[in-house]
Amino acid sequence: MINVILFCGGPSSEHDISLRSALNISNSLDKNKYNTKIVYIDKNGAFSKAFNTIDTKDEFDLVQQTDTNVAGSIADFLSFLKDFDPADTIIIPAIHGTYGEDGTIQGFLDCINFPYIGNGLLSSAICMDKVTSNDIFEKNALSQAKYLYTYREGFDDDFINRCVSEIGLPLIVKPSANGSSVGVSKVENKEELKDAIIEALKYDQKALVEELIDGQEIEIAIIGQGDKLDASVPAAYITDHKFLDYDAKYFDTKTVAQIPYKMEESYKNEAIDFAKECYKAVGCEGFARVDIFYTKNHKFYINEINTFPGFTPTSFFARLAMDMYDESFDFVLDKLIEDGFRRFQ
Structure with missing residues (x-):
């Protein structure tokens, strides 16, 4: 039995989306393979006591009482973790944005020498800082705004x-x-x-x-490292918003998810190849969602890379990964966990 410690919450503006992702992960992990514990991190960065998975459909049930002393709460977590063996324990840091996607939590996990799924410190930090990633894309002659x-x-x-x-x-x-x-x-x-x-x-x-690039934003899920990359078909949100903002993504019922995005096969393959080059340029490993613009004259421009994209039931990454392998979400999680152990070893 593999031990999984699932982080959720965090002090970013995407705190609530993280809860939704974590609940979907918790509900999808095969209980015959994994002994799962959840740790909620509040908006100040304090860790809760580890708790068992909850039978709920409400992500806010994952919100737990935390110690106001952040350092003390982390010390308690480390005390809890000392009884686990990194050989059969992996951490899923399902925290989006600041703290979870910027290399902070990855650096912490590197320091305590525990495996985790997804990108490491460097690629996380690069992709989180759009100025830095833009500079790297420019250095690699990858088209962008x-x-x-x-x-x-x-x-x-x-x-x-x-x-x-x-x-x-x-x-x-x-x-x-x-x-x-x-x-x-x-x-x-x-x-x-x-x-x-x-x-x-x-x-x-x-x-x-x-x-402003006048084009459709399309999104591609990529899993793997180096030249061994699996990539999904492109997908897109079709919206009447000025651009794909927070409300358009998560709350506007008129926003339509198009999977796959309708485009000619040759341009679809070109988009996938371009997304892979962008993924490799910033040193991504594990998985990511690559967002690019596709213009009316069939040009591609990199927008950004999300190193821990949403894992909610409606999130593109989860849906594209399942489509890519023609498997259920628990299969995708198995694959990401296996990859996390492989890179740790």
């Missing part, structure tokens, strides 16, 4: 003028390191740009300003 960025401390009117003159309008403004399109704005004119940057800087010390 024109971009500029500013730090909170250096933001001024000169930067606004540079964005308008060097990139042009309209623009997309986003926090450099945040997820699920939180803090993202589309701006049509110079007057809107300042407010959009101020909004983005509420969520991160850096704001990224990008050229």
Whole structure:
């Protein structure tokens, strides 16, 4: 029997989505193979006591009482963990965004020498910081939007003028390191740009300003490492929103998920190859969801890579991975767990 310790929650803006992902994982893990314990992490970063899986359909039932002393709560977790053997214990850090997807939790798990599924510290940190990943994509000659960025401390009117003159309008403004399109704005004119940057800087010390790519965002699930990569068909959310924002993804009932996205076979294969190159460029390992733009003249531009995408029943990664292998979600989880042990060993 393999021990699985499932993290959920976390101090990011995607706390609630993490709970939904964790509940789907918990309900899907084969109880004949895995002894699962859940650890809830609150919005301050405090760990709960480990608890057994819950028979519930409400993700908020995973919310547990935590110690106000964050360091003490982590010490309690380490005390709990000392009775487990890394040879038969793996951690699933189902925490999206800050803390879970930026390399923080991966570095912690590396320090205590326990295996976990998904990307390591470096690729997580690179992909979470969109400025850094954009720089790497540029170095590897991978097509992307024109971009500029500013730090909170250096933001001024000169930067606004540079964005308008060097990139042009309209623009997309986003926090450099945040997820699920939180803090993202589309701006049509110079007057809107300042407010959009101020909004983005509420969520991160850096704001990224990008050229608006006129195209459909398509998403591809990738599993593997190096040249041994499995990739799904492209999928897309069809929405009437200005762009695929948080509400469009999770709450707008008019948003339609198209799996697979309707495109010619040759362009589909080109999209998959492009997604793989982007995945490799930033050193991804384990799995990720690669988001790219597909324009009317059949060009591809990398948008971003999510190193621990949503694992909810409606999330693209889970659905695309099941479609890719023509298997149930528990099969996908088995594969990711096996890969986590392999890379640890």
